[in-house]
Amino acid sequence: MKVNIVTRILEANERLAEQNKALFKESGVFVLNIMSSPGAGKTTFIEATIKALEARGLRVAVIEGDIQGTSDAERIGALGVPVVQINTGGACHLDANMVREALPDLPLAGIGLLIIENVGNLVCPAEFNVGEDAKVMLLSIAEGDDKPLKYPLMFQESRALIINKMDLKPYLDVDVGKIRKDSLSLNPSLNIFEVSARNGDGIGQWVEWLAGYIDKNS
Amino acid sequence: MHEASIMQSVFEIALGKLEGSGYERVDSISLRIGRATGVVSDALKFAFEALKPGTPFYGAALVIDEVPVGGVCLSCGEDFSTDERFVFQCPACAGSRLDITRGRELDLTGMEVS
Ligand SMILES: Nc1nc2c(ncn2[C@@H]2O[C@H](COP(=O)(O)OP(=O)(O)OP(=O)(O)O)[C@@H](O)[C@H]2O)c(=O)[nH]1
Ligand SMILES: [Mg+2]
Ligand SMILES: [Zn+2]
Ligand SMILES: [Zn+2]
Numbered sequence: 001m002k003v004n005i006v007t008r009i010l011e012a013n014e015r016l017a018e019q020n021k022a023l024f025k026e027s028g029v030f031v032l033n034i035m036s037s038p039g040a041g042k043t044t045f046i047e048a049t050i051k052a053l054e055a056r057g058l059r060v061a062v063i064e065g066d067i068q069g070t071s072d073a074e075r076i077g078a079l080g081v082p083v084v085q086i087n088t089g090g091a092c093h094l095d096a097n098m099v100r101e102a103l104p105d106l107p108l109a110g111i112g113l114l115i116i117e118n119v120g121n122l123v124c125p126a127e128f129n130v131g132e133d134a135k136v137m138l139l140s141i142a143e144g145d146d147k148p149l150k151y152p153l154m155f156q157e158s159r160a161l162i163i164n165k166m167d168l169k170p171y172l173d174v175d176v177g178k179i180r181k182d183s184l185s186l187n188p189s190l191n192i193f194e195v196s197a198r199n200g201d202g203i204g205q206w207v208e209w210l211a212g213y214i215d216k217n218s
Numbered sequence: 219m220h221e222a223s224i225m226q227s228v229f230e231i232a233l234g235k236l237e238g239s240g241y242e243r244v245d246s247i248s249l250r251i252g253r254a255t256g257v258v259s260d261a262l263k264f265a266f267e268a269l270k271p272g273t274p275f276y277g278a279a280l281v282i283d284e285v286p287v288g289g290v291c292l293s294c295g296e297d298f299s300t301d302e303r304f305v306f307q308c309p310a311c312a313g314s315r316l317d318i319t320r321g322r323e324l325d326l327t328g329m330e331v332s
Binding site for chain 2: 002011012127153
């Protein structure tokens with residue numbers, strides 16, 4: 001017998017993402033989902049962001065998504081910030097259920113911002129909502145200026161693009177203007193920040209924008 | 219990239235439909251996969267073959283309908299499709315205001331049971 005069913009395959013994930021989102025709203029927590037390829041500088045960028053935000057009195061917590069290991073969570077924990085490590089055990093992205101299971105270990109009531117570091121991967125994290133208010137894409141200039149056109153979905157789905165490792169620019173022949181132009185053609189409302197997570201350049205502008213964005217959207 | 223977890227979700231949805239239907243086996247599963255999703259049909263088929271032994275899907279066939287990226291140009295009204303995973307410009311007038319309506323599908327569209 002033929003059964004005609006039209007169901008979105010990721011429906012279960014979408015449902016859980018909505019539940020997470022409702023819980024975040026209720027707790028007054030704004031949530032960022034940070035995506036990039038492995039080693040682009042997510043953890044370093046999150047460290048720099050936390051330092052800048054704490055100076056403004058915003059309490060931050062972090063969920064670290066990695067295929068395995070706890071080194072990223074240890075780096076964040078060293079800043080005195082609540083952090084939970086999710087090990088996906090091979091899966092190339094975080095999904096809403098993994099985030100849901102991590103939430104009981106976080107003091108949601110005491111924080112204003114939850115930063116989720118997704119698994120390093122330029123392809124699929126964009127497909128799986130986890131209940132975030134905004135996706136943030138991070139691209140390091142060492143990866144080359146052709147990435148927006150090769151991995152369009154991540155750029156399309158993001159609210160902000162962080163162009164990281166700007167301190168390496170003198171050593172690379174990357175065209176940052178092309179990264180900007182191609183990203184904006186994929187997503188005209190993208191907010192772009194050029195930073196060096198290592199030396200702190202540009203972090204002030206990013207955090208300024210983020211604080212305003214949180215105010216407007218919560 | 220995550221074709222195995224996509225296929226896992228397909229199995230879960232299909233099992234849910236099979237349960238309580240009075241049928242025991244799934245003979246075929248049909249999916250509609252948009253090209254913009256980056257989900258690779260061959261990898262889906264591989265995951266399907268790997269996951270089906272010992273399940274009600276063991277004898278099932280997988281049918282995949284790949285949907286090209288496409289939409290409508292807001293400048294000239296052209297209804298276009300492309301082989302690329304993304305379009306920037308209307309192929310007719312080169313306009314950049316586009317309403318992309320196809321290519322993001324990730325749907326289970328039907329199954330046959332017996
Ligand atoms: N020069 C330079 N190096 C950086 C910058 N940001 C990060 N790095 C270095 O890049 C490497 C990777 O940084 P991480 O922050 O661990 O990158 P990640 O994206 O979290 O990596 P995964 O979690 O493994 O995907 C480290 O050696 C960092 O010190 C930067 O702005 N400039
Ligand atoms: Mg990291
Ligand atoms: Zn994945
Ligand atoms: Zn046109």
